[in-house]
Amino acid sequence: MVTDQLRGHIAQWKETGKGWMARNGADAAFKMRPTTEELKTMGPAFELRWKEFFEAFPDKPVIVGAPVAGFIGPKLPDPSKTYFGLGYYVVISPKRPSPPNADHLAKCLKAYPASVGNVHIAHGLDSYGPLKLNHGYLDEEADVAALRWMYKHLREVARRMPFYRGEVLDCHPAFPAGSGATCKPENDPVDINAPKLVYTVEDDAAIDEYHRRTVGTTWHSLGTCAMKPRDKGGVVDSRLNIYGTTQLKVADLSICPENVGANTYNTALAVGAKATALIAEDLGLNLGNSKCSL
DSSP, X not given: OOOHXXXXXXXXXXXXXXXXXXXXXXOOOEEEOOOHHHHTTSHHHHHHHIIXXXXXXXXXXXXXXEEESXXXXXXXXXXXXXXXXXXXXXXXXXXXXXXXXXXXXXXXXXXXXXXXXXXXXXXXXXXXXXXXXXXXXXXXXXXHHHHHHHXXXXXXXXXXXXXXOOBOGGGSOOOOTTOTTOOOSSOOOOOTTSOOOOOOHHHHHHXXXXXXXXXXXXXXXXXXXXXXXXXXXXXXXXXXXXXXXXXXXXXXXXXXXXXXXXXXXXXXXXXXXXXXXXXXXXTTOOOTTOOOOO
């Protein structure tokens, strides 16, 4: 549905190339790791993941997110209102000062998920046959714990924003009746020093159920042809050759064995540049000081 308000933004973009339609609504980003006290509440599954993958690498964020100016839920509840979100993916801030109806909704993104899916050819030489896909979303309990932690944290951030006016119920967990964590469709912001919401075991279960029901892939999917040993699920070797084949390489972001804690564009350029050098070596070409246009 294109509202009159949206038509104005579209017209501005077509005429000047500026305005709301000239941006994706995410003008900032953040990376977060839990504090020592928060780690104690996240359970043994995440504690193990923390020690194995995060603890010794302070540059690795557990969650990557961004403020989003707008509604990113499945269905816009009320076009007359202004929405913001915090993307962990949780939704944040509108591009106007203190709107009267700024509602908060929640979505999630994990930087380095422990859960890993896979995709396989399922119809032999029929390249048009459907693939066998297992997305593996939240197969590992460590990922569930991380999303639960971030939901709670960013909900507190949203409640303290001056333009906060309530929460979009369809975009939040369905907490049990009588829960102190129940979402409120109409509410005022709290003081920055206000006590945090208290969640029960049942509330945590509701958060986990919400994440399992709504989780999905967002931008920057990668890693389906990982560069790692074949016996560990790898597809290509260190020279981009596909195991079990000859004269066949992969040179895109599907070779990444893990996610990257940044926009994937620079990584894609690096992969392309390295692939150029490797292919030249295989062909006996001397690139010298020549420049490659990627």
